[in-house]
Amino acid sequence: MEPSLALQKAIRVRLVAATAVTSLVPAANIVDRNGLPAVFPCILIGESQTVPGGDIARARHDVFVDLHIWQKETGLAFSKQVAGAIRDALKDANWTATGLHVADLYVTSSRFLRDPNGIHSHGVISLTANVVEAA
Template identity: 40%
Template structure:
């Protein structure tokens, strides 16, 4: 099978990096980090959600959106989890080397935006993390 869109491979790599983060694992259970839709039934949770790939001739930039959910009256735990996510996903090929993923090589990955929202009823906090990765296809 030829892999032409790196978004699924990147999603798997992001999950692997998140569950390797002791800071994040202190806040969210491993089996609560998944690809799912809607507000989670289980809390806290990190949903690896939407994706987008922008192709260029020699490489591509793949974006992933993570949704972070906590049942809390404020945003403290949500912001702590988002900070752990930002640290866990960072890859700089010049400093750290590249990251091989299924069919591709990640040369740069970082969080490009974080947002925090309050539940109108005051029961939940919701964080959104946007991640961008520059990837190149690897020869089979």
């Protein structure tokens, strides 16, 4: 399996299992979906990229994943609250991802944007993971 897909699935499992996240965003609204969100609030598992790590076996990779937080609000407070819950849900060092050993996963940035329509907030949490394909 492509490392970013395995990691994406593991991230969703972690978010759905975190009551701090699901008390803010229903588990059914944490999805991998294209286009603008249809329901609010939601977390869209967004773009990803896998970069080879350079080991001789080509089994190590750096995986980059974006999570998009959407809510109907004129400010950014809710999106920032969800971002904090996401950080807490992902910081545990023991990860299970099919076919991968996740050596490290961390938030590399959080951005919060006001949608030009004036009624939505949008947060983007960027993650980086160092993974090794499991034998």
